[in-house]
Amino acid sequence: MRIAIFLLILSVIIGFAYGYSCPKPCYGNMCCSTSPDHKYYLTDFCGSTSACGPKPSCSGKLYFTADSQRFGCGKHLNLCRGKKCVKAKVYDAGPAEWVEKDAGKMIIDASPTICHELTGGSSCGWSDRFEITATVTSLTDSRPLGPFNVTEEEMAQLFIDHEIAMAQCEAEKTCNGFDLE
Numbered sequence: 001m002r003i004a005i006f007l008l009i010l011s012v013i014i015g016f017a018y019g020y021s022c023p024k025p026c027y028g029n030m031c032c033s034t035s036p037d038h039k040y041y042l043t044d045f046c047g048s049t050s051a052c053g054p055k056p057s058c059s060g061k062l063y064f065t066a067d068s069q070r071f072g073c074g075k076h077l078n079l080c081r082g083k084k085c086v087k088a089k090v091y092d093a094g095p096a097e098w099v100e101k102d103a104g105k106m107i108i109d110a111s112p113t114i115c116h117e118l119t120g121g122s123s124c125g126w127s128d129r130f131e132i133t134a135t136v137t138s139l140t141d142s143r144p145l146g147p148f149n150v151t152e153e154e155m156a157q158l159f160i161d162h163e164i165a166m167a168q169c170e171a172e173k174t175c176n177g178f179d180l181e
Helices: 002-018 097-103 112-119 152-171
Strands: 039-044 076-081 084-090 107-110 131-136 146-149
Touching: 039 112, 076 107, 076 112, 076 152, 084 112, 097 107, 131 152
Parallel strands: 039 107
Antiparallel strands: 039 131, 076 084, 076 131, 084 146
């Protein structure tokens, strides 16, 4: 019985460790690929530098993310958990590919404010497994940064807008690590 439990635990650990592989590694230690199903784990960060210019303050209600290698600096993302969403701006690169490999899934690294808005918690780590949906906003989206709610129809439109916005940034070579080619 003990051996069976040990083998079960070992297989789960191995599954997590080897279940995820980045389709498009970039910059030596990050992943430039976007999730085909738009699903990511949510983590939070508050760094001392920024890949996209001045670092935003971590005090107050600020809505920012990393992942510039995927979506491009300055792009706006809609991050949703259920029907609750937050519009945020991409300010930094990351996380490291090894973090996503350990998590077994791609990650959106976001401000502590976003973590709180979407989970109610004070911190988000990959081991919490807070799954969110991330989409790039439409170029005509005038919604301010911050929280909002969506209906099923509005969520469907977010996916359509994402595909259009990603096609444009790929054509302009400003996302998905295209600047590396």
